[in-house]
Amino acid sequence: MILHLQQVIDSDTLQAVRDKLATLTFTDGKLTAGWAAKPLKQNQQLGSGKAADAVLELLLKRFRSAAGVEAALRPKQFARVMINRYQQGEFYGMHMDDALMAGIRTDISFTLGLTSLADYEGGALTIDDSSGQRSWRLDAGDVLIYPSHFLHQVEPVTAGERLAMVGWVQSLVRDPQQREILFDLQAAVKAEHQANGHSEQFFRLSKSYQNLLRRWLDD
Numbered sequence: 001m002i003l004h005l006q007q008v009i010d011s012d013t014l015q016a017v018r019d020k021l022a023t024l025t026f027t028d029g030k031l032t033a034g035w036a037a038k039p040l041k042q043n044q045q046l047g048s049g050k051a052a053d054a055v056l057e058l059l060l061k062r063f064r065s066a067a068g069v070e071a072a073l074r075p076k077q078f079a080r081v082m083i084n085r086y087q088q089g090e091f092y093g094m095h096m097d098d099a100l101m102a103g104i105r106t107d108i109s110f111t112l113g114l115t116s117l118a119d120y121e122g123g124a125l126t127i128d129d130s131s132g133q134r135s136w137r138l139d140a141g142d143v144l145i146y147p148s149h150f151l152h153q154v155e156p157v158t159a160g161e162r163l164a165m166v167g168w169v170q171s172l173v174r175d176p177q178q179r180e181i182l183f184d185l186q187a188a189v190k191a192e193h194q195a196n197g198h199s200e201q202f203f204r205l206s207k208s209y210q211n212l213l214r215r216w217l218d219d
């Protein structure tokens with residue numbers, strides 16, 4: 001399941017984050033690339049420090065409280081979260097994300113766009129799912145959540161700059177198909193309850209959802 005959620009962060013928060021980021025130092029993106037991805041990675045990442053941590057903490061909090069996000073991720077731990085920037089001509093060629101980051105398995109990758117579509121050109125995130133490629137240009141506040149097992153790239157930014165928060169999650173439900181079934185089933189439980197309250201179908205769905213979740217949760 002590749003999930004494109006729109007407007008998960010409000011515009012005031014986005015503006016405050018962009019204003020803050022304009023005052024902070026970015027470093028070479030190659031610092032966090034594995035050996036194979038290093039030559040393909042031409043972008044920048046937010047340096048470390050208190051102010052940078054505060055921005056990440058705020059964004060992560062807002063992101064995690066948005067509808068659908070916890071259900072899509074079922075996070076056990078966040079392996080890494082960072083802010084990247086692509087200025088004109090910068091890109092990140094086709095690569096695999098590391099399976100292990102800081103000793104944590106990466107099951108899910110996400111990109112949360114921080115720049116309005118009107119303020120950059122190019123910069124599409126393209127995923128190769130072996131049946132072909134699909135691209136997303138993210139608007140400010142949009143997030144793309146995808147399994148970490150896909151090859152993917154960020155196409156060159158041809159005008160303006162593209163800011164994003166990117167992150168990797170170890171999920172409590174390791175298998176992407178199982179995560180998708182649980183995501184759909186949970187939505188069906190909620191919809192049935194909204195439509196018909198504690199109906200017979202609600203209890204059936206709810207029982208299946210909870211029991212599958214119990215069966216599939218990591219130890």
Ligand SMILES: O=C(O)CCC(=O)C(=O)O
Nearest residue numbers: 084097111125154164166
């Ligand atoms: O900027 C993005 O959308 C994704 C970047 C990426 O693929 C990575 O940092 O591994």
Ligand SMILES: [Fe+2]
Nearest residue numbers: 095096097152
């Ligand atoms: Fe990546």
